[in-house]
Amino acid sequence: MDTIVSGMRPTGRLHLGNYWGALRNWVELAGQYSCYFFVADWHMLTTGYEDTAKLQDNVREMVLDWLAAGLDPAKCVIFKQSDVPEHAELALMLSMITPLSWLENNPTWKEQLQELARTKLSKAAEGGENVVTEAPSDADFSLRTHGFLGYPVLQAADILLYKGTKVPVGQDQLPHLELSREIARKFNSVYGRVLPEPQPLVTPTPRLPGLDGRKMSKSYGNTLELLETPESLSKKVMSMYTDPKKIRKDSPGHPDPCPENPPGCVVYALHKLYTPGWEKIGEDCRAGRLGCVADKRDLLLPSLEKPFSAFRESRKRYESDPKLVQSILDEGARKARSIAQKTMAEVRRAMRLA
Numbered sequence: 001m002d003t004i005v006s007g008m009r010p011t012g013r014l015h016l017g018n019y020w021g022a023l024r025n026w027v028e029l030a031g032q033y034s035c036y037f038f039v040a041d042w043h044m045l046t047t048g049y050e051d052t053a054k055l056q057d058n059v060r061e062m063v064l065d066w067l068a069a070g071l072d073p074a075k076c077v078i079f080k081q082s083d084v085p086e087h088a089e090l091a092l093m094l095s096m097i098t099p100l101s102w103l104e105n106n107p108t109w110k111e112q113l114q115e116l117a118r119t120k121l122s123k124a125a126e127g128g129e130n131v132v133t134e135a136p137s138d139a140d141f142s143l144r145t146h147g148f149l150g151y152p153v154l155q156a157a158d159i160l161l162y163k164g165t166k167v168p169v170g171q172d173q174l175p176h177l178e179l180s181r182e183i184a185r186k187f188n189s190v191y192g193r194v195l196p197e198p199q200p201l202v203t204p205t206p207r208l209p210g211l212d213g214r215k216m217s218k219s220y221g222n223t224l225e226l227l228e229t230p231e232s233l234s235k236k237v238m239s240m241y242t243d244p245k246k247i248r249k250d251s252p253g254h255p256d257p258c259p260e261n262p263p264g265c266v267v268y269a270l271h272k273l274y275t276p277g278w279e280k281i282g283e284d285c286r287a288g289r290l291g292c293v294a295d296k297r298d299l300l301l302p303s304l305e306k307p308f309s310a311f312r313e314s315r316k317r318y319e320s321d322p323k324l325v326q327s328i329l330d331e332g333a334r335k336a337r338s339i340a341q342k343t344m345a346e347v348r349r350a351m352r353l354a
């Protein structure tokens with residue numbers, strides 16, 4: 001039977017992109033396979049080491065969202081990475097055998113470095129500093145840390161520690177997973193077969209744009225959180241990007257992504273996920289029979305109402321027990337550690353450390 005391992009960095013409350021992109025798959029997988037789902041708090045430090053004030057709150061908020069979305073601690077192991085120190089021990093061992101070039105050539109690292117440099121500059125500019133924002137320097141030494149470069153080594157340790165065979169991840173994580181496999185292969189060729197090579201489990205997920213049509217992301221401020229209130233939900237829906245060429249309510253619209261409307265209508269993208277019979281809405285929009293305001297107010301909001309209120313209710317129940325998250329994480333760490341310790345004993349023996 002497959003062992004599933006996946007982690008999420010503690011970003012606080014989750015948005016719909018996190019849900020459709022990852023969490024929903026986790027809920028499906030739990031119970032069908034042996035699953036380990038963890039809060040990657042050490043991974044958070046690789047880019048966020050300067051600002052840890054909200055780390056504990058973010059862990060709690062995120063785990064509450066996992067529970068409210070239906071992830072059942074009776075069907076999977078839910079824990080926090082830093083509660084299982086074996087992650088660090090295995091990462092150190094794997095760092096010994098990982099050539100630097102594998103890390104430096106990782107496209108995800110290069111992209112993220114650029115992205116972080118850009119974010120840092122724009123924050124500085126907002127703060128009134130006079131900075132050149134066109135050419136962010138990825139040579140910035142405060143971003144080029146050992147820990148951040150070694151991100152995929154820690155990630156490999158996360159997976160290999162549980163002998164994970166399948167890893168549900170998004171498209172952007174594939175280079176990291178490729179590295180996990182290469183590291184496992186190298187370990188096995190040097191020390192003998194101990195660690196299985198993990199395969200990605202890329203579940204086809206619908207493209208879910210943010211409120212403004214760009215990719216939904218906390219850093220763009222364009223998210224729908226799972227925990228919106230009816231008021232905030234309505235405000236956000238009414239402000240959604242639709243089709244700039246649909247000037248009047250009877251102009252023909254372009255709901256799907258196309259040359260006339262490259263991002264596609266965000267309202268329509270959500271209908272596809274939440275409204276049975278959504279095809280008819282697309283037809284009416286194209287034919288100029290349906291205006292954007294009416295679509296948002298009379299069609300999308302009503303179909304979001306039930307799923308969002310169900311989520312709020314469920315989240316309220318979990319929140320009302322102040323000790324619940326901690327006790328789930330404690331119990332999860334206990335289960336995870338017992339497996340992790342077994343693997344580490346094998347690893348130490350294979351390496352002749354014991």
Ligand code: TRP
Nearest residue numbers: 005006007008009040043155158
């Ligand atoms: N890198 C992953 C992300 O940013 C999080 C992560 C850390 C992870 N360790 C992992 C995912 C192990 C899968 C397996 O989303």
